[in-house]
Amino acid sequence: MTDTVGVTKRPKMLIVDDNFDMRDLITMTFSSSIFDLLEAENGQDALKIIVKEQPDIILLDVMMPGEVDGIDACRIIKTSVYKECCVILLTAKGQKDDFQKGLDAGADAYVTKPFSPVALIEIVNTMWAQKQQAST
Template sequence: MARIVVADDDVDVRTLVVLKLESSGHEVVSVENGAQAVERCRADRPDLVVLDLMMPGMNGLEACAAIRSDPSVAATPVILLTARAQAADVDAGLAAGADAYVTKPFSPRELASQVDALLQRAAG
């Protein structure tokens, strides 16, 4: 079981992600924006973070960069989950330090598979 922080300003998407990850046996904390995600990462030291790209205040790219710049959580795997699917958006996400980029609409099974793959890679 992994501890995962999920940040998305869309309550329906957030609920779907939380339900899927909890049904896979993970402990999930959900927040509404990037600033809260960074705060929870620093406080909880999760095993993985799922960030929406477009959120009010601190967006997913900024949150990812903040996580990467903090030595206490810099190694935490990050998945960007977003409706932005242009090549430039993917490049920007990966350049900000994301380990994976999943586009909406998304398959909950695909997301769970990405989560499992990143957790296995981080473990070892």
């Protein structure tokens, strides 16, 4: 997290969740990964960080307070110049229509809480590998 842009060229992961414990858990999950970790606690802050840091992967909570929730943020990202970035929606909601809403907003994956950190790492790694392959 302390690395400066352009020096190591490590990929960046943005974790967006209003709950401190959730951010803590995800941070710990990816603490020894290849990603530089960034945090935001709501949709608006997340959008600001995206513009500034241009992360490669975003783990996005769906239900967040404020004017921009996870679905909104996902739609904004996927219709912007940052649409190449992978968005994984994380949510407590498990209903079918929420899943569909997420896919409609352009999410690359959808993970429901409670989630397995091991499985999440798996999903992120697979997605990252595919992205690497596609760009080379």
